[in-house]
Amino acid sequence: MRIAIIGTGYVGLPTGAGLAKLGHDVTCIDCDREKVEKLRAGQVTLFEEGLEELLKSGLESGRLTFTEDVAQGVKGAQIVMVAVGTPENPDTGEANLTYLFAAVKQLAQCLKDPVVVAVKSTVPVGTGDRVGALIRETNPAAQAEVISLPEFLREGYAVHDFFHPNRIVVGTQSKEARSLIRELYAPMEPSPKMLFVSRRSSEAIKYASNAFLAMKIHYINEMSDFCEAVQADIHEVARGMGEDTRIGLAFLRPGPGYGGSCFPKDTKALLHMAHKHGVELSLIRSTISGNAKRRELMAHKILDAVKDIPHPRIAVWGLAFKNGTDDCRESPAIGIVQHLIKRAGVTVTAYDPKAMDNARKLLGDSITYAPDKESAAQGAHVLAILTEWPEFAEADMSAIKKLMLEPSRVIDCRFLAKS
Numbered sequence: 001m002r003i004a005i006i007g008t009g010y011v012g013l014p015t016g017a018g019l020a021k022l023g024h025d026v027t028c029i030d031c032d033r034e035k036v037e038k039l040r041a042g043q044v045t046l047f048e049e050g051l052e053e054l055l056k057s058g059l060e061s062g063r064l065t066f067t068e069d070v071a072q073g074v075k076g077a078q079i080v081m082v083a084v085g086t087p088e089n090p091d092t093g094e095a096n097l098t099y100l101f102a103a104v105k106q107l108a109q110c111l112k113d114p115v116v117v118a119v120k121s122t123v124p125v126g127t128g129d130r131v132g133a134l135i136r137e138t139n140p141a142a143q144a145e146v147i148s149l150p151e152f153l154r155e156g157y158a159v160h161d162f163f164h165p166n167r168i169v170v171g172t173q174s175k176e177a178r179s180l181i182r183e184l185y186a187p188m189e190p191s192p193k194m195l196f197v198s199r200r201s202s203e204a205i206k207y208a209s210n211a212f213l214a215m216k217i218h219y220i221n222e223m224s225d226f227c228e229a230v231q232a233d234i235h236e237v238a239r240g241m242g243e244d245t246r247i248g249l250a251f252l253r254p255g256p257g258y259g260g261s262c263f264p265k266d267t268k269a270l271l272h273m274a275h276k277h278g279v280e281l282s283l284i285r286s287t288i289s290g291n292a293k294r295r296e297l298m299a300h301k302i303l304d305a306v307k308d309i310p311h312p313r314i315a316v317w318g319l320a321f322k323n324g325t326d327d328c329r330e331s332p333a334i335g336i337v338q339h340l341i342k343r344a345g346v347t348v349t350a351y352d353p354k355a356m357d358n359a360r361k362l363l364g365d366s367i368t369y370a371p372d373k374e375s376a377a378q379g380a381h382v383l384a385i386l387t388e389w390p391e392f393a394e395a396d397m398s399a400i401k402k403l404m405l406e407p408s409r410v411i412d413c414r415f416l417a418k419s
């Protein structure tokens with residue numbers, strides 16, 4: 001099949017490269033020229049395990065191409081996926097659909113043949129209707145079936161999740177579009193579970209899923225505070241809860257709260273949507289405010305460990321919002337560092353295995369960047385572990401503590417380190 005994907009970011013790139021591996025002819029379109037040039041040259045523009053190899057094999061096979069030109073990219077495509085960003089509007093919390101509508105308008109202008117337009121971006125319920133209307137208004141002759149095809153991949157596991165999705169949700173009533181999507185995933189082994197639902201349900205499933213996971217993280221964090229107060233062990237409690245199949249073990253790790261480019265914005269967008277329709281989502285509201293407080297709480301714990309030192313040096317391990325990615329968008333680690341450096345006299349030296357460049361864009365010269373975890377810890381009074389990278393879990397902490405100054409405390413916000 002001929003597929004085009006508009007938006008070559010954390011979703012579009014693994015999806016495009018994965019579809020090419022399945023044997024489809026894929027053109028990835030992005031308005032960022034530098035990105036397109038790098039990708040054409042086989043250089044990945046974001047870190048994901050296995051992505052570089054997948055990109056190179058797609059390029060070598062000739063089935064994966066990149067362009068900035070929408071008209072050229074969508075020519076002959078049976079399915080056009082739209083995977084551009086839908087960030088938070090910071091004033092209202094609602095999803096900003098500017099990029100989506102700009103991409104759809106450009107697409108509509110060059111549509112000649114019948115096509116399925118699959119919205120992969122996370123969009124408010126009802127956006128499919130607006131996308132359809134925009135296409136008709138821009139190009140009345142276009143024959144486009146707009147469907148919802150939300151993405152559920154996890155950053156850090158994007159390539160794995162592309163080839164092993166736990167379900168594919170397809171939002172459309174159109175028989176033709178449903179069979180085209182079946183054909184799209186037919187080469188995938190084992191065959192993925194596919195759920196065919198209405199377009200609005202599909203859009204809602206994405207928000208309902210992300211908000212539930214965010215709430216689960218917030219719940220275990222609150223339980224962690226409770227266990228600390230009553231001297232119970234949160235890990236034992238989480239295991240005891242998670243072994244109940246109705247609850248499940250996933251997302252029961254206490255930590256510095258959720259972050260990244262999805263949960264924070266999607267919970268807020270859901271709240272905004274519900275409010276617009278007169279529905280109160282009190283669980284989501286309290287998840288959002290509780291999660292925001294979590295960063296401050298972690299920063300206080302770290303500062304408390306050095307409260308008697310006039311010019312404390314703080315080492316930070318981990319800046320990405322989770323392990324396996326270089327993504328620092330809404331990273332709890334970045335938020336915690338921002339709280340730390342507000343305290344006069346504090347200096348922070350940080351290290352992350354993959355996210356240094358992205359962190360530098362957010363934190364600039366406000367902290368020092370170390371080339372490895374040992375250099376970050378050298379001469380520090382306290383070490384804060386903020387991202388769950390395996391290399392931190394495997395570190396020899398007694399050797400690390402020898403590099404540090406007294407009181408050489410470790411505040412392990414991810415519960416990783418062996419003391």
Ligand code: NAD
Pocket residue numbers: 006007008009010011012029030031032035083084085086099100102103106120121122123151152153154155261262
């Ligand atoms: P991203 O910011 O990494 O990538 C978006 C890309 O779209 C960028 O490369 C940008 O240059 C490009 N773009 C923007 N406007 C364009 C246009 N008009 N024409 C061509 N290219 C354009 O975003 P992302 O993280 O991949 O997320 C994309 C969507 O998928 C969002 O709605 C997000 O909520 C959703 N999503 C993301 C994840 C994730 O883990 N990142 C998971 C599931 C769903």
